[in-house]
Amino acid sequence: MDAAEFRRRGKEMVDYVADYLENIEQRPVYPDLEPGYLRSLIPNEAPAEPETYEEIMKDVERVIMPGITHWHSPYFYAYFPAASSYPAMLADMLCTAIGCIGFSWAASPACTELETVMMDWLGKMLQLPEHFIAGTHGHGGGVIQGTASEATLMSLLAARCKAVRRVQASNSELPEAEIFSKLVAYTSEQAHSSVERAALIGGVMMRKVPTDNSYAVGGDMLKKMVEEDKAAGLIPFYFCATLGTTPSCENMWMHIDAAYAGSAFICPEFRPLLNGVEYADSFNFNPHKWLLVNFDCSAMWVKKRADIIGAFKFEPLYLKHENQESGRHWQIPLGRRFRSLKLWFVFRMYGLSGLQAHIRKQVGLAKEFESLVRADKRFEICAEVIMGLVCFRLKGSNELNQDLLKRITNGREIHLVPCQLSSRFVLRFAICARTTESRHIQQAWHHITQLTFELLQDSGKKASCCRCKMS
């Protein structure tokens, strides 16, 4: 394919993408097929000779689209939002075309520098403490990671390195392996599975701190565990916090993971939830979730750049450069895409006001759904609705709620997934797509109550049938 054909096909693809997103409501949000559906639809081997572009695009509709869970459908309420906007898509096209691998300043100065400045812009939008802003003379700064899992892992590794150095400073004889065996990390029992995974990768113990009635970690509980572990000869070194936790221990690295909620802190009314971030050593959230920047773009800041860079210092000659201090070896992969272009395009095309409006609209939709649930006495709300997520369930058994979810999933009109809160099976209703409107929420609720009606009728029948047999 030469440039001339790319001009033609690229413009067709732009229209295909716009058509897809404009008409996404007409596709079933969740696919109706069994695992393994795809293999029989395509050949077993790559073709020896080129095929035409038309054949491929025909197969996109025949093979791919029937197997897509449409994350950008306004009937998608599962997992969490995956951000998407037209400015981010345009930036991504440019990123792909430039196609630089930004592993050092010299490999692509613009890629390295725009990232630093965009992370400062974003940090200021969140009113992060000054020490997180790279500015021109700061010790901290931001970096774009692929996912929150990577950010958590990087913070844990930096903390591990710092702890080993601290212990060895006062006891230079102690072998690293012995220190490792005593290191303890902590996180909330409600934390994401990726936090446990980071500890597993790093080869250190991870303790789960029990949460209170509002599913938050209390400082006292953490303090008690830390004291016990210290008394047992262990070395507490890392705490991955949920929002609002107050740190209570010295010499521990505190990482705050606000993967989803972080975006909301650009609104002054939500910013108080981030208070305490000034005590954190690192902070992370995902613009690719709720800030209209397409996946992947996870924003991470550290108080001291040296802590995270120092954890991995390797300088083979082919990466050396007189300006290597400006290199960005702050992540697991060496190579990286020019992701800050997406931030730049989105920030400028929306402006802070446009981004705030997006957050507020989606929180409003969640509140609207909450009201609908609260008005129906058969249901209960299971956790305070603060942002775009509503956790709710039918009053009654877990089985009843599992049955309801099964009917929702099989109905394929809307899509949502469950979670577990205090051993109760709970339905999660997350406001996801950028194009979700009030009418979709109303329709979703109507659909859920309809299925509930059928469910209760069916269980009524079963119950009376049982009585009948027993009599």
Next chain:
Amino acid sequence: MDAAEFRRRGKEMVDYVADYLENIEQRPVYPDLEPGYLRSLIPNEAPAEPETYEEIMKDVERVIMPGITHWHSPYFYAYFPAASSYPAMLADMLCTAIGCIGFSWAASPACTELETVMMDWLGKMLQLPEHFIAGTHGHGGGVIQGTASEATLMSLLAARCKAVRRVQASNSELPEAEIFSKLVAYTSEQAHSSVERAALIGGVMMRKVPTDNSYAVGGDMLKKMVEEDKAAGLIPFYFCATLGTTPSCENMWMHIDAAYAGSAFICPEFRPLLNGVEYADSFNFNPHKWLLVNFDCSAMWVKKRADIIGAFKFEPLYLKHENQESGRHWQIPLGRRFRSLKLWFVFRMYGLSGLQAHIRKQVGLAKEFESLVRADKRFEICAEVIMGLVCFRLKGSNELNQDLLKRITNGREIHLVPCQLSSRFVLRFAICARTTESRHIQQAWHHITQLTFELLQDSGKKASCCRCKMS
């Protein structure tokens, strides 16, 4: 920006991208600016209100383009190739629009399944042993990682987990931390820095195996080190091999990293270099380097899927699904893009024959450059030219060659970087851009000899000047 504006701007962007790539030769391949250039060119904060698209695109030329090292310029011979092709770019546009986060089968069946089948296609193109192909009943299979660094890390972690289980099976009392402290991994002293990094992250020892005259690890040397370590009570568990190494030790996980060279194995004439892969537990190479699939797309196969999945088993309820066995938790990040679309588009638009032609053409260009170097008695070739990389230097001191590279870099007509081979400073000339032709190679060599002439004249002057003073 609504869909209508996206249709317009998207088509403009397609033209911008085509223009950029068609006229890339007219831009200096390496930027002429100092670190920190960008910050003063843009505001300190994100705008409060939206800006226009025209303003942003004007800034792409004003702010971004002057700071780009143009990886796709035919005058770019630095680092390694970053793959780029129009079909891959079109696939990437589709991937961004679908915008699914493929962390489980249910989250996007097509994303999960196309990846499995594309990795089978690719495995067959490389004639990988049957046990690496997922097929319909195999125990192995492929996964797309972001980078080779991630693939190396995943293989080391899987090996670590397997080693701990093996040791604990015969000695269930031994604490994990003690086993960790005895684990030893091995790699070539010529291996990429990411291999050392993987060991550092995993908290295990890494030994570097000295290489022979052709910079390869000999099986005997490895065997000797392993025996010594065993005798000292350590537990050898992992070897990250360079190509062509024959494994000599039981119970060790062998990972083969062929990040760049791997693509060439689709050509029968290069495939013998991969012999021995049948002994490997995992194998990895980067289609995003040399197989026309834009970054990021690193292809990894494992002999036993269970080894790598088993190393991280976490199943929170919100990720559970009846078909979870088809989920793909084979990597560090949980979320992942629909990257297999790029493979599908590229394989079909080029066909195997087109991809082979690309590899052969670039190898031919490297041979052409090699001949030019060999014909000039002032220069020497420093390593056998097998694929697209020519390592060469001026006969003489390291300082002389450093001076030559400095002149090349400052000249900005072509761009290349150095490496170190047996403590000699060597220039690397890598065939990178898809559009590099014979005339670019000829021109590059002409430029290098021109600078060499000036360099030798200048040092001649300096030398005679010294003599003059001394007499």
